Amino acid sequence: MSLPVAAAQALQTFQDAAGWEQRARLLMQFGDRLPALSDADKCDANRVHGCESQVWLVGELHDGHWQFSAASDARMIRGLVALLLARVNGLSAAELQQVDLPDWFNQLGLSRQLSPSRSNGLNAVLQRMKALAG
Amino acid sequence: MMILSPWRADFPAIAALQRQDQTYLDNAATTQKPQALLDALAHYYANGAANVHRAQHLPGAHATQAFEDSRLKVGQWLNAGDSGQIIFTHGATSALNLLAYGLEHVFNPGDEIVISALEHHANLLPWQQLAQRRNLKLVILPLDSDGLIDLAAALRLITPRTRLLAVSQLSNVLGAWQPLPALLAMAKAQNALTVVDGAQGVVHGRHDVQALGCDFYVFSSHKLYGPDGLGVLFGRNAALEQLRPWQFGGEMVLDANYHDARFRPAPLGFEAGTPPIASVIGLGATLDYLSGLDQDAVSAHEAALHDCLLRGLVARDGIRLLGKPQLALASFVVEGVHNADLAHLLTEQGIAVRAGHHCAMPLLKRFELAGAIRVSLALYNDSEDLERFFAALDQALELLR
Numbered sequence: 075m076s077l078p079v080a081a082a083q084a085l086q087t088f089q090d091a092a093g094w095e096q097r098a099r100l101l102m103q104f105g106d107r108l109p110a111l112s113d114a115d116k117c118d119a120n121r122v123h124g125c126e127s128q129v130w131l132v133g134e135l136h137d138g139h140w141q142f143s144a145a146s147d148a149r150m151i152r153g154l155v156a157l158l159l160a161r162v163n164g165l166s167a168a169e170l171q172q173v174d175l176p177d178w179f180n181q182l183g184l185s186r187q188l189s190p191s192r193s194n195g196l197n198a199v200l201q202r203m204k205a206l207a208g
Numbered sequence: 209m210m211i212l213s214p215w216r217a218d219f220p221a222i223a224a225l226q227r228q229d230q231t232y233l234d235n236a237a238t239t240q241k242p243q244a245l246l247d248a249l250a251h252y253y254a255n256g257a258a259n260v261h262r263a264q265h266l267p268g269a270h271a272t273q274a275f276e277d278s279r280l281k282v283g284q285w286l287n288a289g290d291s292g293q294i295i296f297t298h299g300a301t302s303a304l305n306l307l308a309y310g311l312e313h314v315f316n317p318g319d320e321i322v323i324s325a326l327e328h329h330a331n332l333l334p335w336q337q338l339a340q341r342r343n344l345k346l347v348i349l350p351l352d353s354d355g356l357i358d359l360a361a362a363l364r365l366i367t368p369r370t371r372l373l374a375v376s377q378l379s380n381v382l383g384a385w386q387p388l389p390a391l392l393a394m395a396k397a398q399n400a401l402t403v404v405d406g407a408q409g410v411v412h413g414r415h416d417v418q419a420l421g422c423d424f425y426v427f428s429s430h431k432l433y434g435p436d437g438l439g440v441l442f443g444r445n446a447a448l449e450q451l452r453p454w455q456f457g458g459e460m461v462l463d464a465n466y467h468d469a470r471f472r473p474a475p476l477g478f479e480a481g482t483p484p485i486a487s488v489i490g491l492g493a494t495l496d497y498l499s500g501l502d503q504d505a506v507s508a509h510e511a512a513l514h515d516c517l518l519r520g521l522v523a524r525d526g527i528r529l530l531g532k533p534q535l536a537l538a539s540f541v542v543e544g545v546h547n548a549d550l551a552h553l554l555t556e557q558g559i560a561v562r563a564g565h566h567c568a569m570p571l572l573k574r575f576e577l578a579g580a581i582r583v584s585l586a587l588y589n590d591s592e593d594l595e596r597f598f599a600a601l602d603q604a605l606e607l608l609r
Contacts, residue, residue, distance in 0.1 A: 094556040098607055126548040126564050126579055148546040149608070150553075 080160040081178075088157075088182040097183060101153030108156040111145035122202045125195025127151050133206040139164050140207065144199070154179075154187055154196050162203070170207050175200055211512050211591035215501065218242045219433075219588045229558040231596045236380050236408060236537050236584035237562055239433045241494070248493030249435070252486050260485055261459050261476065275485055278492030279475070282440055285495050286425065287416040292444040293474040296483050300407045300428035301330040303441040304374075306478060307403055307424060308334035309454040311372065314401070317343040319371040322395070324349040324357045324386070325574060326379045329567045331405040335374055349375070349391075351574075355382035355531025359390050366391075370400040377409030381566045381582065383514075383533035385409070392421055401447060407431055411586075412536050413507055423447035433586075434494040435487035441478070448474045455480040506587050510535060513585050513594065520598045524605075530580055537584035539566070545608050547579040553604035554581070559597050 077085065084104065091097045115132050122129040127148030134141050142159050146152040161178050162170055179185050179196070187196050216222055221240040225232050232240065252274065258267035260275045282294045297303040315321075321335045325348050339346040347365050352358045357375065366373065373395035378385055388404065395402045403424045409415060410427040417425045423444045430436035443451060453460060453471050457480035462470045471477045514535050521527050526543035533539070541547055551563030564579045565572045572579060583597060 095603075095607065098553055098556060102607070126551070127546055128578075148548040150549050 078161065078164055080163075084157055084160045085181055088184070091183070098150070101157075102149050103153070104156040104160075105146075105149050105152030105154075108145070108152055108159070109143060111143055115143070116145060122195060122198050124198035124201075125151065127195065129155065129195050129199060131155075131199060131202050131206070133203065135167065138166055140167065140170055142203065142206075146195075151195055151199075154184065155199055157182060157184070158196075158199065158203070167207065175203075209516075209591070211509065211516060213509060213588050213590045215506075216588045216590060218244070218497070220246070222588050225560075230560055231558060231593050231600075232560045233583045233585065233589065233593060233597055234560045234562050235411075235586035235589070236431070236582065238430045238436065239411070239586050240588065241435070242433055242497045244497040245434065245490045245494045249486055249490050252489050257485070259482055271485055271489075274489045274492070275483070278488045278495075281492045281495045281499075283442075285414070285499070286410075286442055287414075287418055288442055289418060290445075291418050292442055293448055295441040295443060295475040295478045296488055297439040297441055297478075298437055298484065299439040300405070300426050301439070303426040303439040304330050304334045304403070304405065306441065306454045307374075307426075307451070308338045310451040310478070311401065312338060312342060313452060314450055315342045315344055315371055318345070318369070320345045320347050320367070320369040322347045322349060322362075322366055322370050322373045322375075322400070324375050325351050326355065326357070326382060326386075326568065326571050327374075327376055328380055328405065328407065329569070330407070331374055331376060331403075332570070335372075344371075345369075351531075355379065355384050355533075357386050357391060359387055362391055362394055366394040366398055366400070368398055370395060370398045372401040372403065374403035374405065376405040376407075377415070378406075378412065378536065379531070379568075380408050380537070381539050381568050381571055381580070382531035383535060383537040383539070383584075384531055385534060388420060388422075396421070401450070408536065412510065414503060417442050417444075429487060429491045429494075432491075432494065433498065434491035435484070437484045438487040438491055440491075443474060451478070453477050453480070457481045501587075509587060510585060513589055513591065514538075516591055516594050517583060517585065520594060524601070530575060530577075537582055539580040539582040541577060541580050542605065545605065547577075547581055549608055550581055550601075550604055553607060554597075554600055557600035557603065559600045561597070 091100055116130050120130040120132050122131050127146050129146040131144045141163055144155045176188055179188055219240045219242055256267040258271040260272040279294050321339055321344055323335055336346055349357045349362050392402050402422045404422040406425050406427040411432050425442040427440050429438035460472055460477050460480040462472050517538055521540055527540050530539040547563050562582045
């Protein structure tokens with residue numbers, strides 16, 4: 075399965091990054107570019123629980139393709155979510171079932187963000203996405 | 209000024225963590241272990257494990273002897289003397305649950321349980337749930353602006369309806385000694401039972417349960433440089449008479465029939481099933497090690513480190529301390545910076561501190577915070593640990609601002 079264009083660009087950028095500091099700056103830049111979620115969508119029903127910060131995730135199918143949007147009050151998790159959306163947005167329901175998201179973060183050099191002890195919420199976001207995608 | 213720890217080399221994990229570029233400053237969560245403890249565990253397992261208080265065979269006798277020696281050492285550590293008994297549990301949380309279930313029968317609907325606003329969930333939820341089971345009122349003592357339990361309010365709230373007072377000696381978030389003598393006196397004047405959560409307090413200085421005068425004192429081994437899976441409950445003799453067994457099973461029984469049974473008195477009657485034998489023996493070794501240290505030197509070292517931590521924090525712009533930490537730890541937030549972001553970047557730099565609500569959600573809500581960063585110290589930390597922390601903090605804040 076070929077990568078969506080946004081994902082391929084993100085992957086190249088992160089693979090070129092040298093060191094934690096540059097990855098952190100990139101994460102913040104990706105987070106800053108995440109389109110804003112409307113206040114109406116920042117409701118309790120869309121809240122992803124299990125995060126140290128507040129995270130909201132909304133997913134809709136358009137013509138058989140997933141379109142997720144998200145927001146967070148913390149910058150790092152916002153960046154991580156932006157990288158997640160870059161990988162999954164536009165996929166069909168069948169394609170979304172296939173995609174190996176832990177491997178995606180591994181390729182980005184961010185696999186530590188998915189370790190079980192992390193309370194940053196990326197694990198919780200992945201679970202929520204799985205639940206939404208059925 | 210350099211603050212070196214003469215005890216650092218006694219804790220082999222500190223060097224191991226340093227080789228992994230990790231600076232361990234999460235000691236209020238758990239501590240690294242002295243070599244003396246590692247040796248005791250290896251010795252026990254290498255020389256013949258056996259169950260305690262059961263078998264007549266020699267390995268069983270050795271294990272039981274070592275196990276009971278540890279009970280004596282814990283009693284000495286707390287200066288329990290003949291005033292009460294030391295009960296081993298599976299953790300401080302287990303000890304507090306034992307109390308909340310084993311004392312349930314002394315409460316009548318409408319009675320009041322008094323705790324404080326700063327309690328760890330382990331000293332909140334067992335009482336909250338007991339109150340719900342028995343239709344009791346849970347009374348919360350408020351804090352003053354320094355993070356100490358407000359004594360004037362306590363005087364109003366501890367009343368003849370108070371059946372039990374359960375408070376922390378040292379807050380795991382605010383790092384301040386609570387005014388226990390005054391609180392315990394108020395509770396005793398109302399004939400209430402008194403429970404002290406010493407999980408943080410026991411790690412700093414020596415405490416004398418007879419001088420303190422509480423009915424029950426609880427702590428966990430792993431925060432006191434001991435093994436995990438082990439808690440300690442001291443109970444005063446008269447108070448223990450009111451405590452009923454909570455968990456039932458092997459070795460806590462005097463006589464069992466199919467339809468009824470009689471149980472042992474404390475301590476064994478509250479130690480159902482196989483206890484964490486190796487951990488108990490290990491805690492004994494840790495206490496031997498700690499007893500050999502110059503306590504005044506340890507306290508002075510910890511105070512100097514804490515002073516260095518506070519000075520470093522207040523010297524930086526936008527940092528807000530929670531309460532007025534006196535020792536052991538400091539929790540803080542940075543204006544305009546999400547604590548999750550700061551935690552992320554400290555982790556990236558190998559700084560092991562705690563971020564979040566610290567198992568005290570209601571307290572954090574009172575501060576109107578979703579979380580805070582906590583730096584907590586141990587006797588093996590030194591000023592270089594703090595320098596690495598501050599360098600990482602500055603770097604993180606530069607990135608985030």
